[in-house]
Amino acid sequence: MTQAIANQTKTNATFRALKCKECGAEYELQAMHVCEYCFGPLEVAYDYSALRDTVTRESIQKGPHSIWRYRPFLPVATDNPIDVGTGLTPLVRANRLARRLGLKKLYIKNDAVNMPTLSFKDRVVSVALTRARELGFTTVSCASTGNLANSTAAIAAHAGLDCCVFIPADLEAGKVLGTLIYSPTVMAVQGNYDQVNRLCSEVANTYGWGFVNINLRPYYSEGSKTLGYEVAEQLGWELPDHVVAPLASGSLFTKIYKGFQEFTEVGLVEGKHVRFSGAQADGCSPIAQAYRDGKDFIKPVKPSTIAKSIAIGNPADGVYALDIARKTNGNIESVSDPEIIEGIKLLAETEGIFTETAGGTTIAVLKKLVEAGKIDPEETTVAYITGNGLKTQEAVQGYAGEPLTIEPKLDSFERALERSRTLERLDWQQVLV
């Protein structure tokens, strides 16, 4: 009996092997991410017939209010995962934004308020660190554009694991401080994310550390499936017609897709053709470029954009994202840095949600696709907001206006109010001219 099968029998876990996405070779459930035969990426495989027999809508709803209500679909064996309330973020019906864009039924999946560190990365890290503990790691690590470092450091602190994170040296101040505060070891690498990532691959081979997005990547990435499960459950066990999500490595995009597929496969929702559209920043758009060019490979680029959290020039899962956008009749589009800032402001003004640059990218692409007729106003559309604006304040500083400074006196207030109303009227007159 292999170790993998032994694990499964012991714990009723339904994940049964690591499987190469390219050649299908299977491996035991250890810390590895690349196929030894063809160098393809490994993915976790499940026993879906066991899932179909045991999981129901009711059994899920009885679970905790976190990603762990979907534990049978996640690659951990323990009944006692690291649960700090991650997941089940609001699916906000965005009527005011919908009206501005000309859509009828728009939802925002708001991971800007995910717990504990305000990005979707808390999902993947909760899964990765739970699995890391099962596999016996005592030090965890990651290569990060910021959000992942925040999340790994915070959840490692809560779980009492040692932690060393690697980031590009030029990250936003909020993302650096939002890691340091948890007291991990922080390595600021003088280079871009792709260079950080290459260095981490070397470190992973030499040190016995659990790198959440390298040697633990097959487990880690499965956490993003919960963004699919939750939307399905929150829509009343139905799939949407169209999703729009940001593309960095491409992993998130493919895992939302996998989440929908799995729920259909085990009978939790009815099958449906869901269109998948991806969002990139012009300054780092290798997947959008391949999409436009009709290529089925990705040509790496050197990133230059304010959307640092999605600035991955050599995206590991880019080709799989490309494939999904094409086969679902979706799109991949990119937008400029000024459009990203406008996207952040538009979402804040209409829905009261303050997102970071990645979210601004998603909203700007959503707008662009609607304007180009590539999203039907009748489609039930879900836009995925993956991070919080308080972490990338530099991006909108100077673009969000200034307060009116007044003395603590009624007449000072009244003069300021009059001035601001005059300015507003002038604004309108300019609009009308």
Add this chain to the structure above:
Amino acid sequence: MTQAIANQTKTNATFRALKCKECGAEYELQAMHVCEYCFGPLEVAYDYSALRDTVTRESIQKGPHSIWRYRPFLPVATDNPIDVGTGLTPLVRANRLARRLGLKKLYIKNDAVNMPTLSFKDRVVSVALTRARELGFTTVSCASTGNLANSTAAIAAHAGLDCCVFIPADLEAGKVLGTLIYSPTVMAVQGNYDQVNRLCSEVANTYGWGFVNINLRPYYSEGSKTLGYEVAEQLGWELPDHVVAPLASGSLFTKIYKGFQEFTEVGLVEGKHVRFSGAQADGCSPIAQAYRDGKDFIKPVKPSTIAKSIAIGNPADGVYALDIARKTNGNIESVSDPEIIEGIKLLAETEGIFTETAGGTTIAVLKKLVEAGKIDPEETTVAYITGNGLKTQEAVQGYAGEPLTIEPKLDSFERALERSRTLERLDWQQVLV
């Protein structure tokens, strides 16, 4: 039939009047906050026998995953409140922090991840704006130390209400930007919060605006009761032994108490003597001072502390907070700015929760009380964390350490790692010397 009673009959609402906390005079359910006879503060009164007959643990659990599952206990008549997912934040079992402090059963109520703007203010604002809409207001406003402005602007944007907020001009950058982004009118007043508040009282009397914490204050403040309800429900329908919460105006503190009282009154939990301890910053500690001096009135102070969100020198509900701390055998304690920073770091390192200065104050006071033997290690203790550290980055900038800057090469990493381990050993040697 009065309007108040008419409202109640029509909607099955259980709030029946505004009632003076001092003389008991009752008023209709309008926008007012001060008793016309004795100038005492008004509070919402409920029909508890109706609540006892209709509300059960099951009826609450069937409700939405937000503060609105407690709607019968909140002063709104509508069945369609403004719900952006506010509330039901995690009650984290804080084992690592408990061990560091020498407690056995410590929980953190984590409103640093409250939705949508990451502070407990989202609770009170969700209630206030829902009520403002019922009362016919189209412009909402507030006097704020930052978090309240964030929340009012964001939820007003979502609900499509006009918004004008007033803040002291010297607030932290994150709190200013975290308001501006939603495009309200922002008045930055050259003065401290108490001056801002006085100005707003004048404006509230002259303009027909709904000031959430002035003319709508009786409704608004009720939102904080949900911090009591949730803890009771999350502890399995039991009350804790001891709570520690920050004191600004004192309102939060009194409403957690009211929440526990109400749940006991209607039979949702068994009655229990809960000790209430309050936390202030040395630089603004008028309630702690009165407590130490054995006085039953508050002498206003001029605030000077990094804990700006709780820097209220003339706290409206200070005497009521004082009374609760005394009659429950709790304490009110204050801590220095360096202790506040240490409190922020301690919570981050042990539990992976990054809180703002108010939360640092609460943790530092918790530590101080344990060390002084004023919290029994056997008590089930809940510390309320009310806001997020990303909004007050200035406070810990320079105190959280620096990343190790390296080149993207393995040997550069290895040298940095060796250096950091040597430094750690030196740190330990210093500790041992």
